[in-house]
Amino acid sequence: MATTALPDVPDEELLRLDRQVCFSLNAASRAFGGVYRVVLQELGLTYPQYLVMLVLWEHGPLPVKQIGSYLRLDSGTLSPLLKRLEAAGHVRRERSAEDERSVTVRLTDSGTALREQALHVPRRIFAATGLSLDEVTALQSLLDRVTARLDTGDPTIGCTG
Amino acid sequence: MATTALPDVPDEELLRLDRQVCFSLNAASRAFGGVYRVVLQELGLTYPQYLVMLVLWEHGPLPVKQIGSYLRLDSGTLSPLLKRLEAAGHVRRERSAEDERSVTVRLTDSGTALREQALHVPRRIFAATGLSLDEVTALQSLLDRVTARLDTGDPTIGCTG
């Protein structure tokens, strides 16, 4: 198994580059979070809660497992989050009849109505990024490729040791 | 101030797009975290702790404020994190003599030595992404632009209301 690329860049250099690349992603993610926080405040949602609502608005009632699959989140994160959404009155949770292990998450009228207020959110976020539509698409494409690769990837690849 | 672009895309469409774009970034950030977690495990560092170490390796002793400026983090995050790095024996914290408000963070011998083990980390991470060097650079460039814009940006921009 050969080392991937970067044959002639010294480790020292890479350590500095690493700080910048991994930090850029991390910082961008948190910067987005900050803007979403402001915009979503009037909906009374956090950003991860908003993601769950988007999935439910788009796909209708779903088991927790399925929501986690769409959002790359496990029950350890979703269970308390969904409990908070239920306490806020936006969703109901009920055991599935045909499979008692599964819990179906369903929008309430309040949760469905919230979609109206959410319709203007993406445009504001998009505007705040200052990117063109093409750039957003390119960014997303890169990110999705990286995520897919990282999720399935073997971290020992590229380790010459 | 005019609404930025996207004049003819319906809100419904944007809501779906929004789910994908914001989620892509969020997911990529967490996917990176997962790989770093595995790679950094043998150094006994979390990813944010690794970022702090990178800054200290690169710049030498720094006040907390300065570290936060490099990493876009405040004392609420850094104080407990630095306390853990100190408990692990990698840094020392001492009040500055000339300004008693400031705390200087300084690598211990152990923290300095840890750099040797960290030298191979970036190459492994880079390999795990499956991107070319050009793509990494392009990705970083986009992310940095977005972050800069989002940090200074007014979230009401693009709100036609």
Place this chain on the structure above:
DNA sequence: TGCAATTAAGTTGTGCGCAACTAAAACGCT
């Protein structure tokens, strides 16, 4: 049929990120 393996959801514990706050030191202005 019976029982081991798997699966879904929830719980616990740790660390990060951030808002809101406190304490103490330094600064600045009159």
Place this chain on the structure above:
DNA sequence: AGCGTTTTAGTTGCGCACAACTTAATTGCA
């Protein structure tokens, strides 16, 4: 010099992310 403002760290509280674990239901196979 005196006092209000600003600055630097630290603390508290809440929510998210994830590992490790528990519980209960289902599946599959001998």
